[in-house]
Amino acid sequence: MPDSLFIYKKAVWLASLELGYDVQLESVLPYYTSKLHYGCEGVLTRQSGQYDVAPCKKCGRRVDSHANAAKNIASLTGTLLSYDSFPSTHVRGHT
Ligand SMILES: [Zn+2]
Numbered sequence: 001m002p003d004s005l006f007i008y009k010k011a012v013w014l015a016s017l018e019l020g021y022d023v024q025l026e027s028v029l030p031y032y033t034s035k036l037h038y039g040c041e042g043v044l045t046r047q048s049g050q051y052d053v054a055p056c057k058k059c060g061r062r063v064d065s066h067a068n069a070a071k072n073i074a075s076l077t078g079t080l081l082s083y084d085s086f087p088s089t090h091v092r093g094h095t
Pocket residue numbers: 037040041042056057058059060061
């Protein structure tokens with residue numbers, strides 16, 4: 001989980017406004033989400049300095065590692081996190 005949940009909650013709030021429906025925020029375990037080829041389960045072998053595209057050891061395709069990780073993450077069962085509205089209703093202290 002990121003250090004600052006706030007920024008993700010704010011992004012979800014903005015996405016909800018833009019899309020016109022409530023986007024839900026879930027926490028998932030990140031293990032292997034960037035290492036396995038979605039739908040194929042082959043191992044992606046990234047070489048040093050190669051972040052965006054990785055060849056799959058099983059099917060040989062060159063995989064967009066970002067889109068692949070997003071598909072893996074979306075396929076996982078997550079823990080629903082609370083929804084916050086912005087601007088924040090928290091009162092700032094005056095100093
Ligand atoms: Zn593959």
